[in-house]
Amino acid sequence: MQSNEPVIYFAAPPFPYFMDCGRSIYSPGDEHPNRRNMGVFDLILVERGTLYIGEEDLEWEVKAGRTLLLLPDRYHYSIRPCEEETSFVWVHFRELGEWGVAGGTEPAFADRDHHAARFGTPPYTIRLPQFGTLPGAPGGSGEGERLLRLIERSLSGAVWERQRLFEELLRSLDLRRREPAGSPAESVAERTESYIRAHYAEPLTAASLSEALHFHYNYLTRCMKRVNGLTPMEYLEECRLEQARLLLLRTESSVAAVAEKVGFETAPYFSRRFAERFGISPLRFRQRHTR
Secondary structure, eight states: OOOTEEEEEEEEEOOOOEEEEEEEEEOOOOOOOEEEESSSEEEEEESSSSEEEEEEEEEEEETTTTEEEEEETEEEEEEESSOOOOEEEEEEESSSSSSEEEEESSOOOHHHHHHHHHHHHHOOOEESEEEEEESOSSSSOSHHHHHHHHHOOOOHHHHHHHHHHHHHHHHHTTTTTOOOOTTTHHHHHHHHHHHHHHHHTOOOOOHHHHHHHTTTTHHHHHHHHHHHHHHHHHHHHHHHHHHHHHHHHOOOOOOOHHHHHHHOHHHHHHHHHHHHHSSSOEEEEEEHOOO
């Protein structure tokens, strides 16, 4: 993917949810319909041939093995008819959370911490290329093909399996998960995570992380954001809050003592961050779960 290709960012949780899918086969001379404001995301996986599609001021030739994600609030149109028999799988889905489009810098999502607190899981940003490459063989294999098979089954018997396969498809396209195993960014991110998990209770700073790991903090941040979507200091706070939650459940230490044990400088700041993260104060969390 070229650096100037749009990237679609989805703040999660909540994760996008599957609606419908199908396979379309165009003969030479057929063309994709023109549509405006569909209201759903339209993920196209081309199996053979070439689709010629535009969206607003962007135009693509989508060949076999390529993917295109059409946005729900844009105008889509055919550039020209197909020149050969063309087959593609389409997947419609919706997004309940925030989403945005950017060329390279992740947009700021105002409600991501609120959603993370509601769902009790660290915030994550799914990054999908608008024009990308389908992992594996393009000829009717993988999650798209299995989704098509499930469409033939009753809704009650297949609804959970469809969502699971859809999420696997998104995961395979997620640019963050495509970071090659053993790549420099992945290696640096793993070293950073390991160091933070071992030293989270200590007064870690950007300078001390940089000194311990022998990389400039800006580079550590780029690697961490690319691989898991969090900066080192955000990851540090996640570790501290998760450990605090365990201590609140498993010990009788005071809230102030728990805050000190996991590395927070003051109990009030710890309580505020805990409440923002989990939607409940440390004391009420303990009372609710240890009765």
